[in-house]
Amino acid sequence: MDEGTLLEWKVKPGDAVKRGDIVAVVDTTKAAIDVESWVEGTVHELIVQPGETVPVGAVLATFAAQGEEPKAAKAPPVPEKPEAKKGGKKTAGEKTTEAEPAPAAAPATPPPVPVGRAKFSPAARKRAQELGVKPESLTGTGPQGSITLDDVERAAKATPAAAPEKSRAAEMRKTIAAAMARAKREIPHYYLGETVPLAAATAWLAEYNAGRAVTERVLMAALLLKAVASAAKQFPEVNGFYRDGTFTPAPAVHAGVAISLRGGGLIAPAIHDVDSRPLSEIMPALADLVQRARAGSLRSSEIADPTITVTNLGEQGVEEVYGVIYPPQVALVGFGRVAEQVIAENGAIRIVPAVRASLSADHRVSDGHRGALFLAKIRALLQEPANLAKAEP
């Protein structure tokens, strides 16, 4: 993602915001994203207007910190994908550390509508998006040449079948292509595989779910996610970001979950702090994340900050998956299908449910030996599911 289009402001100047509050909705090639505030304070000025497309890192608005004159303002940048972080961070860093007035916090009057940009009513803009009509193709017939709902409807009839879903899918394909090509170009992947018996985990889950209402049932996917996060906590070299030749381990495990979208494409937003939350919290968080990813209402932090990714392709029936790392992350854990397998153990043959776990890891940051220990840790954690269900096993 290099740019985003501001769809809507959720705040107005003078509003008080807390860190994490949703202040705007931005459309990106992957999805519409709820932009969260990075700061606490009061909205001073909204710089970017709905409908404008701005590059990642651009200042969207200025904020006055508590007890501060509005001139020393802080601004959230356009949300970014991890790999775009570098550019964006710089902007954010400059803005948030500056003591003198931020350059963006100047005019008292709203910025003029840029030359060449016709006025566009929110309703017309929304309709144009629904119909897949490009704003630049529209001719305004309203007051001062503004674009009205009628203009949009007329243009939609004139342009045959500009399917918005199709273009979103095509844009997403491009975004995935760019990230994956970069991963294969820059990251020296190494791959390890391990069969993980799941007899204990399956039995424990069946018993756990038997006594619970359907809405409180836990899926194996949640248990696998928890196992990866708990293991990653102990192996910092698989959990973090590699940028500019330097690896920075992350203090918490924000597990990216690869979610396939029904219209095609893939997105891997994060569930935060999986390493320190109990299974009973991970499951609803996972259900909510999948639902929102498919509905296209993810939050900016969820897109931006997975520290390791988990892919669960076994649902589609494959035995194992060796994934491509999502830069700037340094590892991805894949799970295949959970199925009965013949396992030799203590000189005997047993048939038990098991899963093939794989690790794709960045050789610039870790070596196969540590990677193997990491996978072994995941395996070990899954043998004690009741313990794994705790916040910090």
Next chain:
Amino acid sequence: MTDTDDIRSTVLAELLRIAPEVEPEELEPATPLRDQVDLDSMDWLNFIIALHTRLQVDIPESDYAKLVTLNDVIGYLQNKLQA
């Protein structure tokens, strides 16, 4: 609601909500549902939750194995509703 057609339309409506790409008339009622519709475990759970909510039927996890085809699902729900 114990009428087969009513149950069928409820089941199809909830299935479509989860998998909007499904063409109900193309579904083979006696062929495993998950062979015809791309449902992962999360979709399946949401499907079961939806049926539970709409029809007030308890569907324990241990019964999932009985719910293979569309006909299975409809028959199962009908039994439960009559019981």
